Amino acid sequence: MRVGILGSGLMGGKLGTLFARAGHNVVFSYSHRRAKLEKLARDAGENARAATPREAARDADVVLLAVHWSRLADVLKQAGDLSAKVVMTCSLPMNASDTALVVAHKSSGAEALAKKLRKAHVVAAFNTVPSEVLFGVFDARRKANRPSLVYCGDDGKAKRAAARLIRDVGFDPVDAGPLRIARFTEPLGLLVAQLAYEGKGGPKLAYRFWRFRA
Ligand SMILES: NC(=O)c1ccc[n+]([C@@H]2O[C@H](COP(=O)([O-])OP(=O)(O)OC[C@H]3O[C@@H](n4cnc5c(N)ncnc54)[C@H](OP(=O)(O)O)[C@@H]3O)[C@@H](O)[C@H]2O)c1
Numbered sequence: 632m633r634v635g636i637l638g639s640g641l642m643g644g645k646l647g648t649l650f651a652r653a654g655h656n657v658v659f660s661y662s663h664r665r666a667k668l669e670k671l672a673r674d675a676g677e678n679a680r681a682a683t684p685r686e687a688a689r690d691a692d693v694v695l696l697a698v699h700w701s702r703l704a705d706v707l708k709q710a711g712d713l714s715a716k717v718v719m720t721c722s723l724p725m726n727a728s729d730t731a732l733v734v735a736h737k738s739s740g741a742e743a744l745a746k747k748l749r750k751a752h753v754v755a756a757f758n759t760v761p762s763e764v765l766f767g768v769f770d771a772r773r774k775a776n777r778p779s780l781v782y783c784g785d786d787g788k789a790k791r792a793a794a795r796l797i798r799d800v801g802f803d804p805v806d807a808g809p810l811r812i813a814r815f816t817e818p819l820g821l822l823v824a825q826l827a828y829e830g831k832g833g834p835k836l837a838y839r840f841w842r843f844r845a
Contacts, residue, residue: 758816
């Protein structure tokens with residue numbers, strides 16, 4: 632797939648690198664520094680390049696939204712028309728100090744995004760995993776026991792694209808249902824961050840949510 636990365640920081644930089652290593656064509660965009668995007672693209676290999684948000688979105692099958700919630704309006708403006716695109720968001724609707732969700736309970740960041748982008752197909756994924764474990768999970772992807780990763784959305788095509796990217800990064804994709812399930816996965820993302828960065832177990836503990844089998 633052609634994947635446009637909007638926000639090339641901890642999440643976007645790492646996921647874009649792994650998508651490229653898994654054989655997808657990746658365009659990194661949205662950083663304060665063009666040189667950083669170019670380095671990311673060089674390091675990610677021949678399937679990656681750097682460009683503007685508009686260029687990253689234009690030819691993409693899937694756009695990964697990986698910005699702080701406060702940058703949402705700006706990055707969407709720069710990206711331009713996302714009609715008919717699959718927009719995969721890992722962005723949590725956090726306040727400026729990253730201490731609380733600003734959308735929760737009766738809605739979610741993913742649903743708020745879908746309302747802004749009525750003609751795009753929004754799917755929420757990768758919001759429950761700390762960026763620190765992504766390379767380790769990718770390196771161990773051929774092992775039988777993959778960690779599970781939930782995703783949710785209302786559009787079948789978007790969900791199939793997300794499931795494929797989740798699998799290619801090394802997780803076992805678990806369909807958590809419609810987009811409104813993000814009301815529960817986003818607080819889970821916050822819990823994971825607390826476990827990863829404030830608990831004693833560190834990031835490795837935080838992504839080990841195993842599926843119960845009968
Ligand atoms: N980090 C995690 O483990 C994690 C896990 C789950 C979900 N999330 C969510 O994922 C989203 C991204 O998180 P992150 O940790 O990847 O954030 P991050 O490292 O801060 O990355 C954000 C990206 O946006 C760019 N950016 C910010 N302001 C900009 C501006 N004014 N102009 C141009 N570029 C700008 C940054 O540029 P620079 O490259 O110059 O810094 C960076 O590339 C957030 O919503 C977060 O809640 C994060």
